[in-house]
Amino acid sequence: MKKFMNSAGTLAQDSLEGFVAAHDDIVMFGAGRKYVRRRILSPGKVAIISGGGAGHEPMHTGFVGYGMLDAACTGHVFTSPTPDHIQAAIRETDGGAGTLLIVKNYDGDVMNFEMAAEMAMAEGTHRVETVIVNDDIAVERSARGTGRRGVAGTLVVEKIVGAAAQAGATLDDLRVLGDAAVAATRTMGVALKGTTVPQTTRETFLLGPDEMEVGIGIHGEPGRSREKVADASAIVALICTHILDDFGSLDGQPVLLFVNGLGGTPQSELYLVFGLARAFLQARGVIIARSLVGTYVTSLDMAGISITVTHLDQRLIGLWDAPVLTAALRW
Amino acid sequence: MKKFMNSAGTLAQDSLEGFVAAHDDIVMFGAGRKYVRRRILSPGKVAIISGGGAGHEPMHTGFVGYGMLDAACTGHVFTSPTPDHIQAAIRETDGGAGTLLIVKNYDGDVMNFEMAAEMAMAEGTHRVETVIVNDDIAVERSARGTGRRGVAGTLVVEKIVGAAAQAGATLDDLRVLGDAAVAATRTMGVALKGTTVPQTTRETFLLGPDEMEVGIGIHGEPGRSREKVADASAIVALICTHILDDFGSLDGQPVLLFVNGLGGTPQSELYLVFGLARAFLQARGVIIARSLVGTYVTSLDMAGISITVTHLDQRLIGLWDAPVLTAALRW
Numbered sequence: 001m002k003k004f005m006n007s008a009g010t011l012a013q014d015s016l017e018g019f020v021a022a023h024d025d026i027v028m029f030g031a032g033r034k035y036v037r038r039r040i041l042s043p044g045k046v047a048i049i050s051g052g053g054a055g056h057e058p059m060h061t062g063f064v065g066y067g068m069l070d071a072a073c074t075g076h077v078f079t080s081p082t083p084d085h086i087q088a089a090i091r092e093t094d095g096g097a098g099t100l101l102i103v104k105n106y107d108g109d110v111m112n113f114e115m116a117a118e119m120a121m122a123e124g125t126h127r128v129e130t131v132i133v134n135d136d137i138a139v140e141r142s143a144r145g146t147g148r149r150g151v152a153g154t155l156v157v158e159k160i161v162g163a164a165a166q167a168g169a170t171l172d173d174l175r176v177l178g179d180a181a182v183a184a185t186r187t188m189g190v191a192l193k194g195t196t197v198p199q200t201t202r203e204t205f206l207l208g209p210d211e212m213e214v215g216i217g218i219h220g221e222p223g224r225s226r227e228k229v230a231d232a233s234a235i236v237a238l239i240c241t242h243i244l245d246d247f248g249s250l251d252g253q254p255v256l257l258f259v260n261g262l263g264g265t266p267q268s269e270l271y272l273v274f275g276l277a278r279a280f281l282q283a284r285g286v287i288i289a290r291s292l293v294g295t296y297v298t299s300l301d302m303a304g305i306s307i308t309v310t311h312l313d314q315r316l317i318g319l320w321d322a323p324v325l326t327a328a329l330r331w
Numbered sequence: 332m333k334k335f336m337n338s339a340g341t342l343a344q345d346s347l348e349g350f351v352a353a354h355d356d357i358v359m360f361g362a363g364r365k366y367v368r369r370r371i372l373s374p375g376k377v378a379i380i381s382g383g384g385a386g387h388e389p390m391h392t393g394f395v396g397y398g399m400l401d402a403a404c405t406g407h408v409f410t411s412p413t414p415d416h417i418q419a420a421i422r423e424t425d426g427g428a429g430t431l432l433i434v435k436n437y438d439g440d441v442m443n444f445e446m447a448a449e450m451a452m453a454e455g456t457h458r459v460e461t462v463i464v465n466d467d468i469a470v471e472r473s474a475r476g477t478g479r480r481g482v483a484g485t486l487v488v489e490k491i492v493g494a495a496a497q498a499g500a501t502l503d504d505l506r507v508l509g510d511a512a513v514a515a516t517r518t519m520g521v522a523l524k525g526t527t528v529p530q531t532t533r534e535t536f537l538l539g540p541d542e543m544e545v546g547i548g549i550h551g552e553p554g555r556s557r558e559k560v561a562d563a564s565a566i567v568a569l570i571c572t573h574i575l576d577d578f579g580s581l582d583g584q585p586v587l588l589f590v591n592g593l594g595g596t597p598q599s600e601l602y603l604v605f606g607l608a609r610a611f612l613q614a615r616g617v618i619i620a621r622s623l624v625g626t627y628v629t630s631l632d633m634a635g636i637s638i639t640v641t642h643l644d645q646r647l648i649g650l651w652d653a654p655v656l657t658a659a660l661r662w
Binding site: 054229269301 | 349350524566601629632636
């Protein structure tokens with residue numbers, strides 16, 4: 001699959017330049033044009049920083065703005081940003097109330113964000129805490145790390161924590177809240193076509209005309225099983241059953257239902273999946289209190305979807321509903 | 332390419348059901364669950380109605396809401412909605428000030444919307460006017476009609492006319508404004524991969540590994556020429572040169588620059604194209620006064636982009652900036 005790019009090596013940075021130009025009312029480049037920060041910071045507020053490899057757009061740069069992230073650090077495609085860039089973002093956005101890092105559970109990201117936190121704290125003037133997101137129930141171990149991976153649920157955690165930070169929560173409160181939001185969130189995905197990375201312009205895994213990959217991640221890696229492709233109702237039932245089993249029971253409980261596109265799936269199919277997932281969960285007594293449908297946490301051009309369910313309580317509903325003004329999310 | 336669907340015949344309606352369920356704070360089904368209308372209509376306001384075949388999502392259903400459309404009529408994939416559904420939408424949304432139909436220039440759409448207008452006017456209580464959108468400079472004639480096609484510029488026309496209607500403009504004013512917005516708008520697109528229609532799950536045209544299709548439309552039809560695939564800078568130069576030539580001159584003029592994804596192109600590539608197009612136009616003296624980047628007017632899963640330029644004046648800038656609250660556009 002071909003790509004609109006000038007070269008594989010410059011795709012991520014060229015794209016970032018266009019992003020900042022398109023949204024310069026909300027964001028600006030930080031030091032060295034290596035990360036994106038809010039144009040207007042709020043002194044006295046805990047800074048919320050996330051990031052990871054490029055290729056997951058609009059995550060994370062699209063989530064920088066009022067009510068969500070203060071900065072997003074981006075590396076090359078599927079490659080963690082380096083600790084010095086993360087450290088610079090911590091330094092530049094620190095409003096005096098400390099910094100919370102939201103990190104997806106991949107070894108590279110966890111290591112680099114941890115190193116950046118230590119380097120920043122060694123300066124003597126920064127307090128830094130970290131929340132690790134691991135919402136993907138598909139695999140307990142992957143080529144990129146130990147434990148569950150961080151996938152689309154990262155958006156939910158960043159929205160909830162970002163809203164609480166905007167409302168003045170303390171760093172300690174935010175870390176506890178972030179861990180609670182992670183614990184309340186489960187995701188699983190299915191792909192019909194693998195990711196085409198810019199270096200090779202070939203798919204990272206090849207599926208036959210009647211195959212689908214169940215439990216895919218967001219780095220073009222295979223999932224937990226390859227199965228015969230099924231109709232949308234069967235795919236939804238498969239994913240939602242795994243999610244409900246993992247929760248134990250959600251009978252009578254309010255949830256956020258988030259259907260996410262992996263990059264190459266048209267919106268018509270996302271809404272179709274949403275309608276089926278909503279009906280499936282409602283038939284099992286789950287209350288769909290909030291919903292989100294769209295292409296938010298991607299794996300370049302992968303044709304795939306993921307379903308995320310977050311168990312809500314009154315506080316989480318209020319934080320989800322709180323105003324947000326970013327390139328990708330606004331209400 | 333496989334699809335998340337239960338059957339090709341039900342994809343459009345199943346998707347519409349999910350869409351309405353996801354956005355029931357903004358929209359609801361009209362008569363017979365065949366079109367989507369605003370939940371809250373504004374009496375005394377001119378009703379703005381658009382529509383066309385399914386497969387272009389989020390257009391048009393995603394543009395229904397405050398400041399934009401009152402109703403969107405959707406047919407099967409790439410098939411015009413029938414006149415009786417359009418007539419029902421006219422009847423249901425008429426607030427006493429008349430109805431403006433915004434129609435993309437394809438024979439099927441033009442004929443069915445025209446017939447619906449006549450049927451509605453024959454009832455004796457409705458005034459109906461029509462604006463035809465034909466922003467695509469790539470071809471002067473296609474398999475689906477005579478003259479230039481209506482493509483991504485349709486979003487711009489619907490936003491501008493919708494804002495003026497919301498502000499209380501009369502039906503006659505809106506028709507003149509709509510024609511002016513069309514005349515101020517030019518679009519051209521390029522595809523790297525054709526559309527996969529649900530009936531066959533095969534691509535409508537096959538490109539070799541080093542080919543791109545220049546001047547593609549939004550129904551999976553081929554464009555004006557097949558060329559050797561080029562890097563993003565060359566593609567942007569090709570499109571923007573055609574657009575500038577068609578305008579004559581835009582030196583010193585303010586424009587809206589809208590980079591649109593055709594459905595299967597990741598956001599990173601759209602922003603990359605935007606950055607290059609912005610620089611190209613600025614170097615030729617064009618003032619990028621407003622911008623929009625995203626996947627809005629699609630051809631199912633086609634990997635492609637289009638660039639739209641609208642020549643702005645103070646009135647158009649004000650109407651573009653006016654508040655809008657729809658599923659797909661909100662500010």
